[in-house]
Amino acid sequence: MAPRRPKSRPRSKAYREFVSEAEEILERMRGDLADLADQKAAKHEAEPDLVNRLFRSAHSLKGLAGMFGLDGMSQLAHHLEDVLDGLRLGRVPLNSPAVALLDEAVTVFSTLTQEMSESSGAAPSDGVAAALVARIEAAVHAPTDARGTSDPIGRLSVDPALLRALTEYEEHRLRENLRRGRRIVLVEATFEILSFEEGLAELTKSVREVGEVLSTLPAPGDTPESQIRFSLLAATDLDEAALESALDLPNARVRTVGAPVARGEDASGSETIRASALGDTQAEGASGARPRPLESHPGDRVGDGETPEGMPHGEHAGGAAELESLKSISDTVRVDIKKLDELMNLVGELVIQRSAIAAIAARLCADPATSRVGAELSKLHKGLDRKLQELQSGVLEVRMVPLRQVFEKLSRVARRLRRDLAKEVRLEIKGADTELDKLLVEELVDPLVHLVRNAFDHAIESPSERERVGKSSEGMIRIEASQRGNHVVIEVADDGRGIDPAVVRARAEACGLVSPGEVLSHRETLELIFSPGLSTREEVTETSGRGVGMDVVRANLTALGGLVDVDSTIGRGTRITLTLPITLAIIQALIVGVGGQRFAIPLTSVLETLLVEPASIQRSEGREMLNLRGHPLALRRLAREFGLPEAGSDAKLYVVVLGFGDSRLGLLVDRLDGQQDTVIKPIQGPIQNVRGVTGATELGDQSAVLVLDVSALVDDAVRRREAA
Amino acid sequence: MQRILIVEDSATMRSLLASALIDLGTSVEITEAASGFEALRLLPREPFDLILTDINMPDINGLELLSFVKGNSAYRGIPLIIVSTEGSERDREKGLGLGADAYLVKPFEPDALRRVVSELLAKRRDG
Numbered sequence: 048m049a050p051r052r053p054k055s056r057p058r059s060k061a062y063r064e065f066v067s068e069a070e071e072i073l074e075r076m077r078g079d080l081a082d083l084a085d086q087k088a089a090k091h092e093a094e095p096d097l098v099n100r101l102f103r104s105a106h107s108l109k110g111l112a113g114m115f116g117l118d119g120m121s122q123l124a125h126h127l128e129d130v131l132d133g134l135r136l137g138r139v140p141l142n143s144p145a146v147a148l149l150d151e152a153v154t155v156f157s158t159l160t161q162e163m164s165e166s167s168g169a170a171p172s173d174g175v176a177a178a179l180v181a182r183i184e185a186a187v188h189a190p191t192d193a194r195g196t197s198d199p200i201g202r203l204s205v206d207p208a209l210l211r212a213l214t215e216y217e218e219h220r221l222r223e224n225l226r227r228g229r230r231i232v233l234v235e236a237t238f239e240i241l242s243f244e245e246g247l248a249e250l251t252k253s254v255r256e257v258g259e260v261l262s263t264l265p266a267p268g269d270t271p272e273s274q275i276r277f278s279l280l281a282a283t284d285l286d287e288a289a290l291e292s293a294l295d296l297p298n299a300r301v302r303t304v305g306a307p308v309a310r311g312e313d314a315s316g317s318e319t320i321r322a323s324a325l326g327d328t329q330a331e332g333a334s335g336a337r338p339r340p341l342e343s344h345p346g347d348r349v350g351d352g353e354t355p356e357g358m359p360h361g362e363h364a365g366g367a368a369e370l371e372s373l374k375s376i377s378d379t380v381r382v383d384i385k386k387l388d389e390l391m392n393l394v395g396e397l398v399i400q401r402s403a404i405a406a407i408a409a410r411l412c413a414d415p416a417t418s419r420v421g422a423e424l425s426k427l428h429k430g431l432d433r434k435l436q437e438l439q440s441g442v443l444e445v446r447m448v449p450l451r452q453v454f455e456k457l458s459r460v461a462r463r464l465r466r467d468l469a470k471e472v473r474l475e476i477k478g479a480d481t482e483l484d485k486l487l488v489e490e491l492v493d494p495l496v497h498l499v500r501n502a503f504d505h506a507i508e509s510p511s512e513r514e515r516v517g518k519s520s521e522g523m524i525r526i527e528a529s530q531r532g533n534h535v536v537i538e539v540a541d542d543g544r545g546i547d548p549a550v551v552r553a554r555a556e557a558c559g560l561v562s563p564g565e566v567l568s569h570r571e572t573l574e575l576i577f578s579p580g581l582s583t584r585e586e587v588t589e590t591s592g593r594g595v596g597m598d599v600v601r602a603n604l605t606a607l608g609g610l611v612d613v614d615s616t617i618g619r620g621t622r623i624t625l626t627l628p629i630t631l632a633i634i635q636a637l638i639v640g641v642g643g644q645r646f647a648i649p650l651t652s653v654l655e656t657l658l659v660e661p662a663s664i665q666r667s668e669g670r671e672m673l674n675l676r677g678h679p680l681a682l683r684r685l686a687r688e689f690g691l692p693e694a695g696s697d698a699k700l701y702v703v704v705l706g707f708g709d710s711r712l713g714l715l716v717d718r719l720d721g722q723q724d725t726v727i728k729p730i731q732g733p734i735q736n737v738r739g740v741t742g743a744t745e746l747g748d749q750s751a752v753l754v755l756d757v758s759a760l761v762d763d764a765v766r767r768r769e770a771a
Numbered sequence: 772m773q774r775i776l777i778v779e780d781s782a783t784m785r786s787l788l789a790s791a792l793i794d795l796g797t798s799v800e801i802t803e804a805a806s807g808f809e810a811l812r813l814l815p816r817e818p819f820d821l822i823l824t825d826i827n828m829p830d831i832n833g834l835e836l837l838s839f840v841k842g843n844s845a846y847r848g849i850p851l852i853i854v855s856t857e858g859s860e861r862d863r864e865k866g867l868g869l870g871a872d873a874y875l876v877k878p879f880e881p882d883a884l885r886r887v888v889s890e891l892l893a894k895r896r897d898g
Contacts, residue, residue: 061783061787061790064782064786065783068781068782102827103827106827107780107781107784107827110781110855110856110878111781111784113877113878114783114784114787114877114878114879116878121878208842211838211865211868211869212834212835212837212865213834213865214826214827214832214861214862215861215862217832240812240815241812243808243811243812244808244812262835263830263831263835264831264839265807265811265831265835265836265839266838266839266842266843267839267842267844267845271843271844271845272815272845273815275811
């Protein structure tokens with residue numbers, strides 16, 4: 048039979064296995080990287096086990112990719128492994144660029160893996176990988192050799208056999224713990240060979256609670272045929288007595304093999320760090336005098352000494368030289384979003400002062416005695432205005448991040464659900480480049496995860512059920528983001544069973560949300576799913592969690608100044624649409640006057656303004672309506688909302704047409720006072736919770752006005768229609 | 772018939788190793804262990820003639836397994852091949868120092884793997 052070379056059989060079963068195992072590994076790495084970033088943020092260092100697990104993941108990827116002749120992938124994994132090896136051996140500092148680089152590498156890996164699975168075996172384009180490899184290569188170099196003359200490991204009173212079986216990483220952990228002045232102990236326990244795992248797991252767990260397990264060495268027990276003895280080398284801050292009482296296990300023996308060194312005593316000086324990355328270790332290894340058990344044949348990757356053909360080996364040759372740290376590779380800066388908020392506030396205040404200058408200039412221009420000064424001031428004001436606009440959009444731009452991160456999180460959730468629920472679901476994502484204010488993006492995670500879970504759990508039918516109704520066995524969830532003017536619209540659509548309005552209605556009646564005789568449109572009925580306390584499936588499943596329903600999704604969105612819409616067809620699927628403003632930081636507002644008061648309305652929600660005769664306002668079923676180019680537009684009088692005196696019944700009125708999501712509402716006001724840039728500030732005190740008000744802002748003349756919460760007003764109007 | 776134990780946490784890698792050993796020419800039975808612990812449990816149950824082990828594994832590493840095998844009079848004679856992704860030279864030195872009979876670097880050529888395995892199996896048969 049011909050020699051089996053996996054690389055020549057890209058479509059084989061092994062190849063498919065590889066893709067799915069690679070996906071699994073990457074999934075785990077993503078989780079671990081998230082933890083790593085958290086730990087870095089919290090403690091500026093990472094748990095050794097975590098870094099080591101990441102290292103092993105990269106290591107496995109490298110091995111797998113290599114076996115399939117995927118050079119680009121294998122190279123990338125190899126370099127990724129280098130970074131992680133550097134991290135776990137303490138050669139590379141755990142800083143933001145390092146974490147970012149790892150993140151990026153995992154993303155590129157995912158892309159490559161996906162390309163492979165889609166093209167069922169075509170070698171993926173390695174260009175991206177190569178570019179990243181070059182960057183990692185520039186970044187990962189070891190600091191100079193700090194190997195001391197006396198290795199503290201040599202001073203441990205422990206069986207040399209145990210030390211011989213330590214991997215390089217385990218040696219590093221041992222030294223690191225010695226350097227930190229921890230007590231090194233050997234915990235020994237004997238178990239029945241056929242059932243050792245449970246007892247050993249228990250022992251390991253107890254040791255982990257008081258320290259770090261450095262190594263687990265098995266050895267034959269007293270009766271070698273039936274028993275096995277484990278020696279756990281561990282590091283702890285406890286003294287021997289405290290340790291023994293903490294490890295109250297009948298068959299375990301604890302012995303100190305390395306007493307803590309006083310911290311003043313130079314423990315760090317004897318710290319041994321392997322100086323080099325991979326390349327030159329090979330060079331130094333070749334000179335090692337040790338038996339070679341098998342003759343290696345030229346070209347074989349057997350035994351030792353030969354650098355395997357075609358494998359990267361030279362790129363770290365300069366590794367011992369003075370090398371850059373990871374710090375220099377990235378020219379990005381991470382900024383706390385709060386600092387950007389402060390900047391934004393400052394810009395906002397400048398904008399308001401600019402408006403004040405404009406007002407003064409206008410006054411000066413109007414008076415012939417000062418019109419020349421006024422004209423000069425006006426010119427200055429225009430220049431200031433331009434620069435301020437640039438500054439404003441610059442700061443805004445910095446706050447903008449693509450939705451990609453959130454969407455990647457959703458893919459992860461989807462992968463996990465696919466596994467847990469045994470449903471075949473394809474997740475399609477579009478518009479990941481759509482940008483949104485960073486704060487909004489973070490607040491969107493929970494609602495979106497909830498929607499995806501809902502779709503998986505409730506909407507998409509089981510494969511057999513789908514086939515029964517003539518659908519493909521694989522369900523589909525499509526998430527699509529797009530920018531529409533100053534709003535971002537995110538749609539989460541599925542091709543599942545759809546929402547049955549009759550079921551929703553029945554549940555709503557049972558909960559007392561709707562009275563039996565009430566007439567609701569299809570859409571109004573569907574909107575009931577956003578009401579608190581209504582779940583359309585009686586049983587609450589683990590996937591969607593308990594007590595968190597669509598009402599929370601709506602509440603979240605409303606808090607962001609957004610809206611949720613739902614559309615669904617039985618048997619065909621459901622589409623949930625989230626609409627939200629691009630940023631909350633600074634808005635252009637339309638200033639309106641009513642009953643001697645002024646209000647600001649975010650311009651992003653204003654579709655148009657109209658001047659109407661009172662006679663053109665129609666009344667139907669107690670609601671005021673306007674015929675707007677053949678379509679009925681529900682009206683609300685702003686004066687009534689806030690209990691202000693209304694204009695005379697024959698006075699002309701202005702209608703501000705508000706649009707949010709798919710809803711429209713005409714707001715009747717007495718006058719329009721122009722547009723202004725405003726910074727919305729939260730309100731404190733008694734009017735804090737008044738519905739319909741989202742905050743306050745200061746105008747150019749330094750008077751404060753309330754900013755209307757358009758989504759709440761529109762929402763209320765829709766519900767009032769429902770109730771009527 | 773000779774028995775081979777493959778110790779490797781990657782399922783793909785296990786099946787690659789196993790499929791490379793099907794064409795060995797002599798009759799072998801392959802047992803797969805997904806972890807060092809599993810290998811420790813399997814060792815007393817079957818008389819293995821050869822062990823192939825990875826180094827980086829989640830529970831005990833390949834060197835620790837090796838140390839156990841070579842430190843145990845019952846298993847000392849079983850040839851052991853480390854099949855590890857090219858990585859730390861130190862780990863390889865250690866492996867050979869602890870008594871590994873061969874050290875193969877991933878990615879390995881199936882031919883090279885078969886050659887080493889055949890040699891060691893033949894030695895075991897004859898010795």
